[in-house]
Amino acid sequence: MTLTRDHFSLNTLQWITVSLGDSTGDPGSVGWEFDRPSFLARQPIVLGQVRDAGFSSVMLEVLPTQTLQAYARVVADSGLKVTPGYVHIGLPEEFGRDHTGDDEAHFRWFDGIRRRAEESLYLGLDRVFLAADMAPGRPRIDEAAASGHAFDAARLDRVVNVIGEAAEVLTAEGVTPALHNHVGTWIETEAEYDHVLDAISPSLLAAGPDIGHLAWTGTDVVAWVAAHADRISDLHVKDMDLALAKTAREKKTPYFDVMAERFFLEPGLGDVPIREALAELPDDFGGTVLIEVDKPSMEPFESAKTSWAWIAENYPAAPTEAHR
Template sequence: MRIALNPIQWMASDDGWLDPSLAPGREELLGQVRKAGFDGVMAEVPAGWSVEQYLDVVDSLGLALAPGYVVCRSDGLDGAEAEVLENVAAVARQHAALGLTDIGLGMGMRKDAPRERHPGQGREADAARLAAVTTLIGRITDVMLTEGVRPALHPHVATWIETEDEGRAVLDAVPELGFLPDTGHLAWAGVDVRALIADYASRVPFVHVKDCRLSVAEKGRAEGWNYRQTVLAGLWAEPGRGELPLTEILGALPADFDGWLMVEVDRPDITDPYESATVSAEWMRANYS
């Protein structure tokens, strides 16, 4: 197994969301990821950079690139299919140029949307919308595979693919699609994460390793907190500092799994993002060296 970081703890904003502008410059950020003890980082070419420039910086720091992430900002019913397909094709070509063959695929989030107001509860589930989303994801998969990159579905709280039933429906309907489990988001949505990973293990190219406090999620549901309020109440934590049995969950991966374990700490429990990354790397190496 290979260990990487998506350095979003540097982007945690005061309102419980993520703001990339809060992170240091990309070269400095990548340097801190490497110094914290990670050998890999999530691939993301900065705006205005060429692929060659990005690769030069990554190589100079001794980092390897782990698969990146692309967002589908359509529910399949809004007439945005052409724009979505054009975007994912461009992202796939860029990923292929980076030498990568897999990428995460998630649905878009929006503040004050129904599931952001009531996170992890499958609010406003709709069979017609799920069918439209599934059809769109099938087309996205075809487009990206043509470019040599396989998307991996990433169920995510506060999106239209949030629950176990929704994730399974899409994965079963689009067999060419990979599966990118996020331990924290799946657990928040009430999923038996180990069982879900075990059922689709052959389709998992990498994992988002995320710890959380389900006690906070439960309190948030009882109190009617939205996504951001739940995050600010202390939902997320560095690996080993939350309440998830991460080693047990990840034990569902095949014995010969050689993909990336990518740490994500959406909002650090340790205030300083560099220290958060260091503690995360130490835990990962202690358990997966």
């Protein structure tokens, strides 16, 4: 198919993970800034740089420190559009919650899912990426990343149940969930991802892969996209050093030890066959291709401009798109 530049959007990770990986990786301590009140003042600047880099859209990300209405105003002021955001759900028992016999507590476990449905619909979106939450203790973060570490078939089936319930909640609100894989979660490897997709009806759950994270686990992402193309509603793409990824898997390296290396790269600077994978999408693909640089290899604004330059070099302007 022929993707155009209008298919592409950006997640603003560049601006909040510059130092992430230099220490423990704990949110709020080494660069993860979305949850800090101080980021409110930076948000309009960041969105302006996304626009000035060349992008016309950005991933939906309402800050926990702002109202939905305030976020909508900031985005409108930036001149950007929003594209599908991201929501995750964990296993209650791994977070110290026993919902046995407590229907109300179990119902409330999905409140965050409902809020993201509300955010999506308010901003005119009807799709969202749905992922498993990082498990406390983080064995796939702190012990070994991208290798299916500590696999447990029964636990994966529990993940299927919870993901399925979350998908039902979203679908009931008119939002289509797309299953998202992520290194560090219980849906990490190709086999785990496919297991969940096979267990839940396509009518309830689309596919929303991160082909960078799949490549990190050693998956042939071109073949994977080709095999699942008709189920993909939207996808994340990222580039990385796949030789480093292979070495890190073999050595059972923790997530943030890998991230501390020059591992994540702007599109076109690494080894992930992004263009070849995207070429396997169906001709009528109408979703979003979300560019992510989990940790930039250069200054954030330069990273965004480099990312857009790769898009502009490889994909044509949409027929109705004005020249930038």
